[in-house]
Amino acid sequence: MSSPAPWANLYCRRRSMSDPLQVFLDAIAAGDDARTEEAALALSRLGDTALPTLRDLLADADLDCRWWAARALAAIGTPAARKLLATALSDPDPDVRACAAQGLGELQAAEAVDDLVRCLADPSPYVSRIAADALGRIGAPAVSALIAALQDGGTPARAGAARALSIIQPEDAVPALCAALDDPSAIVTYYAEEALERMGVGGVLIQP
Known part of the structure; x- marks a missing residue:
């Protein structure tokens, strides 16, 4: 099988950069907290569209995924996001529970x-x-x-x-x-x- 043309790689890269959810997921995977925080805040533009992905992240075995999902839900702040964020108060890790509590307080939920x-x-x-x-x-x-x-x-x-x-x-x-x-x-x-x-x-x- 022939390798993808250079323009195809460029297209995929530009598509990834234009997708706030993918940027967010890539930043988590890279372990770049500053970039992930910026990406989490950018998810507020997506609103409830981002919730299915964030719901999956809240159930992920990886602590960082769950913590950043809670952070992103606080940034989105819609009623549905707040309801989902409240479920993170039962997370097994105290850092995730604290993140959820902090977010709910900031949202005055x-x-x-x-x-x-x-x-x-x-x-x-x-x-x-x-x-x-x-x-x-x-x-x-x-x-x-x-x-x-x-x-x-x-x-x-x-x-x-x-x-x-x-x-x-x-x-x-x-x-x-x-x-x-x-x-x-x-x-x-x-x-x-x-x-x-x-x-x-x-x-x-x-x-x-």
Whole structure:
């Protein structure tokens, strides 16, 4: 079989360069983080057209593929992309879970509040902290779930909830935060105090 003509190779190369998904996949394979980040951001122009490929990448055995799929979904940011991104909160690797939580927070994805609250109890403290900050960015839609976590969750969930509430500073969380000043966990107490100080309550104890 004869080798392809030079113009055929050039055509294939130009076609690859003009396909944002292929550029993205090639950058992942090359291990070039700067180029992959640029390609991930470029996928926002494709919108939901890119989702089937990104769904496959989220299921890939390779950690880098899954991480960059989550990053790209955050860049796309459509409702369907946010829904798919939320599934990455259950990824076996904490870096992927953290990437998903970060993206959902940046998108202020209120529909992911319950999933992010569950991540407050993540076995990785890093993921738990990122989830708390994401909930803080989401703001008011997360308050009721955060108050419930502060009152009834395990220690990591209570600490994360108090941290998120210190970012949001909602007045209706003051009673729960005051009650948390007597929490047996020092980290929960720390974040509760910080939240109350930011809200101007200071060291005043208000009974719920």
